[in-house]
Amino acid sequence: MSTSADVPAGYNTPIPSKIMTPDRVETRIGTLEFTDGFPSEETAAKVFDQLDFARAVEVFLQSIPAASLEGLRAGLTDFGLDAANKVGIADQLLDSTPLFLTGNTDTVYALAMLDLHRDGPTVVEIPPGCGPGTVNDAWFRFVTDMGKPGPDRGAGGNYLIVPPGYEGEIPDGYHVSHSRSYTNLLALRGFLVDGKTDAAKAMFEDGVKIYPLNAEGARPEMQFLSISGKAFNTIHANDRSFYEEVADVITREPIELIDPETRGLLAAIGIHKDHPFAPDERMLGLLSEAAAVGNATARAICFKTRDPRAYYYEDRKWKTGFVGGDYRWLDKDGRGGRNMDARTLFFYQATLNTPAMALEMVGVGSQYALSEHDSAGNYLQGDKTYRLTLPAGIPAQDFWSVIAYDPQTRSELQTGQALPSRSSEKDRDELVYNEDGSIDLYFGPEQPSEHGGNWIQTIPSKSWYGILRLYGPLESWFDKSWIPNDIEQI
Template sequence: MKMFLLAAALAIATTSNVVAETPNQHGWIGTETVKTRFGDFEFRNGYPDDASAAKLREVLLISRAVEAYLAQMPAVSWYRTWKGVAAAGDKAPNQLVIWESLMDAQTLLLTGNTETVYGLAAIDLQRDGPVVIEVPPKMLGGFSDLWQEQIAGIGPTADDKGRGGKFLLVPPGYDGPIPEGYLVGHAKTFGVVLGMRGFLVEGKPEPAVALMKSTRIYPLSQASSPPQMTFLNGSGKEIDTLMAEDFQYFADLADLIEREPADIIDSAGRFQLAAIGIEKGKPFSPDTERKAALTEAARLASAMARTNSFASTYPERLVYDDRAWEWLFIGGSASWDPRGYVNTDLRAAFAYVAVGMSPAMVDKVVGQGSQYLSTMRDSEGRHLDGSKNYRLHLPANIPVVNFWSVVVYDSESRSELRNGKPFPSVSQYTDPQSNADGSIDVYFAPTAPAGKEKNWIRTVPGKGWFTLLRFYGPRKEFFDRSWKPDDIVEDR
């Protein structure tokens, strides 16, 4: 009997030990303080106390809001472009904004260039139904929905083969007749941006402007008697197309979700947005506490976006093994899925500094299209400072068919640097001074080096800056890297 009781006692003790050790084996939260970088959270018997539960819900909200901010950045950015263009000038339905004297620093647009004539139009298929756009020849660009997915391309390697033509854009869910004779684009969103660029002729914009003004935009229902076009000269005007970095970002996202088809975002994405209070068919009216949390999330997400764009650690970003120059479009895929999944970090990194995601941005065609290199660092890896003096050496025979340019951007706005001059750039069209061997030095400084005024771009003390080096019609020497630019060096 004693032996039986002893065995039973040992069995109970053994069982008790197993139960007691199980939580440790699985790492379960029991009665303890869970310490994290987001704070300490109190648990008793596996349950959070009221204060910890409230704080954890807030952390989850902010986490989801940050991810939503980064994931939807291409859409919010392009929506702000659509709104900014639509609100300019007379706000006419068939308005085309043309930067007739080129795009200067008065316009707030992500990394616009100063060497081509820009034309932008905001097309509303919800208001107008199917829309006809008569595009002139010799343009480069396309039509994109509000998630920056290309609907149709314009240019030598695009749908119109550079010859221009009549495009017909039809809205989501359209099941009406489609007449013949059009290049048809089926849009996934009601909002569409037309963006096109025309090239200078002997350094002058007038021929491209004249061509661009032959554009016609009108509803298909008015094809028999199209209304008169409205052209707005955007040069020298305060046109703001930039997204916000505070609570307004989420307000814009909510507006966008409300006006566009629900299925433009997948089910998981819709849940993520609904979890922070953005849901199609429901008002976005966060209370004071939630608005404060979303404001904090926007600031945190903006900080992360700047890190993605300006302090990336992706090895694929580097163009050369021995240079600081980076690809503006990392990964070689306009759909951001070169490894079989959409890399939202890389997509957000691009969307934070640029607009106009399209296959043409990554197509590598010798002598056609364009390629872009970017740097925000000097040869020693330090971010560029507007109070310092720098020099960029471009070896002779810059490999382009059309033109090259160096444009400086404000690191805060990511738009052309407002430095007191219309165009913060040096290019093939500005006739910079060449060295004896045909190479060119470009100078960046608050004041011009003596005798180098034509090669100088003024920078602003107290402002960070970065630059894009553009190649329009890049030659094979660009692609095989037998020609490459030097790093930007500080002139002490």
């Protein structure tokens, strides 16, 4: 056997060093040891722990949409929305008492959970004048819009949501959508009239009907339950129980809910359609750590965003929730694949996936801008006082609002104000505009001596972040001829 420099001992021909494995390799997970390429027992155990841990972190990040929808399903079901004809309605607006990911304080929500496995194809009748409405499946994917951005264009209409695998007859007269899951969230929104909820509440209670297609002759009576001022949780876990939530989704839904690659990723850590989720003690420890790292990663993606495309302007802190401008998070129409970080940025802090929030639709739908930093680049703190100046000509055909949120829960900030927000519709009798048509909004623990109607309260012991919403966004938003100032400490 040759022992020349080009032909190592044990070989007859030259062997490129780049294909060889040294006996010892120093890595971020420690020293890895081999005997002629065979891993030692300790090395094999170490890399398998790392493999399971890495996959569990990836499951956390990829499954946030599913866990988030499951959090809504569980929370709303526990509240009493355990049948499709039971609708939760924010008849006094969505205040900060219930926990919802970045819910808004300025439209009247009507929420229902559809179970297509139990009910089969389900009819949803919505009345004329309904604001933006959306149906999302169990992986928080878009199914259909309703109301103004939907196919009824605000004229009202009858929708039919069809379960996966359904082969029965589909009658005429419906806007038909096929869902990939049995569980579906229906969220409708109604606008305030003269700053009040009465008209939207009556519109929903008089006009919304939800029933199985096969029960059209014996429709269940609609029940509307107020969710305003009620304490309950709809947010997914950030600890090890996150994986139990995802496992429940996989057990309940058809196997085709997700693609084979994603199924394989989940199965690699024990989440499998055909088997109970029963991790052993070793895996439980890894899952606890993976959930902590996954949660930290999601928070960094959201609040320390490193993708420059997330920012609306080069010299501002305002960010979009839809990086790339695609509700599927497909980068460059899919040539760059799915932008996983962009999807995490949205679903870790928000809900309701619809093209209407991502597309440039002048005068229709809504647009959002988020900021957790002040003009100096510091996190927003509840013990400090800030000012946000919105220039004249705010580009909102319907109305605008600014809401303060808690970075822990990503829900409305709980303060002495039940509705931690200012809105051109809800608060129109209190807001004071500047002579040039601009408006200064104030944030801090104490109400300012002047322009108290422009104040949003904060809590000294807590951080916060803000979201600017534009309903019926105008061209000046999309062409960036109107630009909001950053939030500045004063």
